[in-house]
Amino acid sequence: MTLLEVKNLKKYFPITKGFFRKVVGLVKAVDGVSFEIEEGETLALVGESGCGKTTTAKCILRAIDPTEGDIILRVDGKEVNLAKLQGEELKPYRRYIQMVFQNPYTSLNPRMKVKDIVGEPLLVNGIAKGKELEDMVAELLQAVGLRPEYMVRYPHAFSGGQRQRIVIARALALRPKLVVCDEPVAALDVSIRAQILNLLMDLQEQFKLTYLFISHDLSVVEHISDRVAVMYLGRIVELARTEELFENPKHPYTETLLVAVPKPDPDFREELRAIEGEVPNPANPPSGCHFHLRCPYAKKICEEVYPEYRNVGTGEEPHYVACHFAEQLTLRGIKIS
């Protein structure tokens, strides 16, 4: 069953100038993104920094207002379009979608005790208070592998990994359906990453969670996700099952990302092919296919027409890609274990 459906989502930020804040341009941070998330699955959103991953997530969470498009959430047999709701109307639906932040050092209020941080969602939604609240917080802390006695401490008593566990406990407090994980392990030590990823996967099973997992690190994505969407300059360029995308990429951008994944093999030698150039300015995207300036396979048509985002999958699972030559090109993927 589809839990969340994002249709043609757009978020433009105006560039203003001068005393009267005249709008002189638009940064198209998210420019027509569509995808669905099935209940219980993990969808990864990958791409370089500045490609609109986090903005997409913030729109879904309704931390910011999308410019255009629909965000349809299906819960308890009801269907709501979050993009069309404002302010107070959103409140009853906030509890279904929660977030795990990238930086565990800024996402916990240093002036509050752990029990107040984890208990806040329960308190403000009138779910529990007093002793009952404390019991629920203790339960949540246990679920994320922290000792309940720690709840009287302040965040500065904890390491990065422990803090991220607290962040996860807070996100789970309201028993959400969807958890948006915005690079949840990027700020952590490599040695801690696996722990947190395994915790996320255990919790997914235990609490029947659905994840939207944002990352720029493909090795992390491979570990946790069922499907992967690759974003480039505000648009999704490829979306497929994880193995399919890794082993059989159809978009040249995906190929370059995959080639850049470091391999944990000291004898492995391969000529490194960096992506040429930089991510173009989203306020002034290139004509045609946004990737044509950096694409080794680009032809004349790529400069003129934006390729259609279509299904090129041969099996049962769809494989969406936006490239004129998806069918012709044979691209290098990587084997995943």
Added chain:
Amino acid sequence: MWRKKKTLVEKGEEIYLASEWKLVWWRFKKNKLAVIGLVILSVLYVLGIFCEFFSPYDPNKINSRYVYAPPQRIRFFHEGKFIGPFVYGYKVERDPVTLRRIYVEDKTKVHRIKFFVRGDKYKFWGIWDADIHFFGVEDGTVFLFGTDRMGRDVFSRILYGARISTTIGLVGVFLSLLLGIVIGGISGYYGGRVDNFIQRAIEFIRSIPTIPLWMALAAALPRYWSQVKVYFAITVILSLVGWTGLARVVRSKFLALKEEDFVVAARLAGASEWRIIFKHMLPSMTSHLIATVTLAVPGMILGETGLSFLGLGLRSPAISWGVLLQEAQNIRTVALFPWLLLPGLFVIVTVLCFNFVGDGLRDAADPYKV
């Protein structure tokens, strides 16, 4: 003082359970200059608050026999023998050339300084009648800082002045803070056009030269107003100019905090705007605000002193350090009776201490900075 040495584990536990204010205090304590400043300020405030008790004389008591008497030195040894604190009495002589009065110590008159003595009657805080003074002499006089042109005790007058001069800064800053938090908060929280308008207004107010503005406003105060009314009017005048700086600090903090992850998290959890502002944003800036406010107090104190010195602020019979300094407005007084400049020394010490404390607080304000 004997205290059990804490084990490392206990120490760790103490740090883990320490609230923000404890962390700030631990950091603040490390700055010796700031701690000294805090101690001196506390003493000054206590003296100011209980000035009736600590001053040996009624500040308005005229003493025609001792006009412009120089400070009397506190001594402990009389004819080589320790007899506790005392002062020698004064003999008045005339300079044969200038006919000026000269005060000469009379070694035969020993006035012992006693504590908790009965002296001039006063109304404590204007409510209770009392006549106990912290120290004083039973016969003769004790003028620690000398006397002024009417023979009034400068030490007592400085203590009474401390009450007004030190509190005017606090009250003024408190008013600015209210204005600053409300206006700066609106500016930072709502942003956009409102922010633009408020910021331009602040720039306009800041561009007005302060001294002429203060003078114009002070000159508009009716002459017949009571001391209390004038006191409050002056604080309002001072804070009308002072709030702009605070508003900017509050605005920038709001702008920064609005995007902070833990604020976003609270919003996603469904917390109300009210809760986000009062539970997350304001507590995050309180320590910074206190530091800023501490650094703003000296400006207020100097403002009051300046206005009163020019005769535009408080006027006698009100007593403030500025009013007292009016006595030392000409070269003759400064040259002949330098002790009349002592209120100025108190202003300097107070302002410096506030700056030291403010600096210490500013450095300690964010204990979570890594």
